Amino acid sequence: MLDLFLPKRCLGCGQEGYYFCPQCQKEIKPLNFQTFPVISFFPYRGLVKKAIINLKYRFVTDLVEELTDLIIKTISQEKEFCWLKKLSKRKEITLIPLPLHYRRFNWRGFNQSELLGKRLADYFGWQLRTDVLIRQKSTKPQVGLKNDKRQENVQGAFKINHNSQYLIRDSQVFLFDDVWTTGSTLKEAAKVLKKAGFKKVYGLTICR
Numbered sequence: 001m002l003d004l005f006l007p008k009r010c011l012g013c014g015q016e017g018y019y020f021c022p023q024c025q026k027e028i029k030p031l032n033f034q035t036f037p038v039i040s041f042f043p044y045r046g047l048v049k050k051a052i053i054n055l056k057y058r059f060v061t062d063l064v065e066e067l068t069d070l071i072i073k074t075i076s077q078e079k080e081f082c083w084l085k086k087l088s089k090r091k092e093i094t095l096i097p098l099p100l101h102y103r104r105f106n107w108r109g110f111n112q113s114e115l116l117g118k119r120l121a122d123y124f125g126w127q128l129r130t131d132v133l134i135r136q137k138s139t140k141p142q143v144g145l146k147n148d149k150r151q152e153n154v155q156g157a158f159k160i161n162h163n164s165q166y167l168i169r170d171s172q173v174f175l176f177d178d179v180w181t182t183g184s185t186l187k188e189a190a191k192v193l194k195k196a197g198f199k200k201v202y203g204l205t206i207c208r
Helices: 046-057 063-077 079-086 102-108 112-124 147-154 184-195
Strands: 038-042 093-097 133-135 158-160 172-179 200-207
Touching: 038 063, 038 079, 046 063, 046 112, 046 172, 046 200, 063 079, 063 112, 093 112, 112 172, 133 184, 147 184, 158 184, 172 184, 184 200
Parallel strands: 038 200, 093 172, 172 200
Antiparallel strands: 133 158
């Protein structure tokens, strides 16, 4: 019914039936460099940027499937990411989507990083844990803030949920978010995890 009254349209050319039509998909180029320990798949521009904006601010949640399919296709085809395929089905890897503050969650109705992260974790066979980190501080949106203000904005934003079930501290953790800009938010969350005893914490984002 939704497809009938609100049909999907390609974010590039407007063709019905897709958010990324086969022709426009060819215009989406993956990042050809990585800054380990942060892995990002695409530059934050063009159709992928439009997709994330539509998901986060226009609540087009059915974009999740096509966006994660695009990531999976990129992992399968690009040499830059082939090593990620080798991590598939390794149970000691845990994906932790960056949590939202409850006020932001209530306003949006979902956590986009959790929706996207769940499909990626299912594909890789990784654990998905949404009960480890808590966002205890309601922060301003990072968009438009300068680097130093971004760091100040997220300082003390996260804490460990000590009521969560035991998680092996030696497991490899991927902190997952949609966009890496300056990395202030992911770095703050990673600092909290490392202080709690997690030894291997990496960043994974869709865009940078």
